[in-house]
Amino acid sequence: MRLFCLIIFQVMLAIKLTGIGKKHQRSFRVVIQEKRSKLGGQAIEDLGWYNPRTNKFEVENERVLYWLGVGAQPTKTVQEILKKAKISSKGRK
Numbered sequence: 530m531r532l533f534c535l536i537i538f539q540v541m542l543a544i545k546l547t548g549i550g551k552k553h554q555r556s557f558r559v560v561i562q563e564k565r566s567k568l569g570g571q572a573i574e575d576l577g578w579y580n581p582r583t584n585k586f587e588v589e590n591e592r593v594l595y596w597l598g599v600g601a602q603p604t605k606t607v608q609e610i611l612k613k614a615k616i617s618s619k620g621r622k
Contacts, residue, residue: 542601556580
């Protein structure tokens with residue numbers, strides 16, 4: 530009898546900022562990516578935007594709560610944005 534070994538790789542997801550715009554005029558998209566993906570890598574989902582020059586931002590609350598609930602970890606900067614948006618980084622329970 531053959532035994533098959535099934536290895537399941539758990540993908541770590543992160544809520545990150547990815548840069549857009551010209552040099553010295555950067556703004557950022559708030560996205561879901563694999564934790565180890567490159568900065569310009571493909572995003573799974575776009576959750577909003579952040580402009581550090583004006584300190585304005587917009588995030589989709591429901592989608593952020595969903596991703597936090599399934600285990601996505603926000604970076605430090607994104608965590609500060611979520612605090613300003615009054616979204617708990619603990620996720621849904």
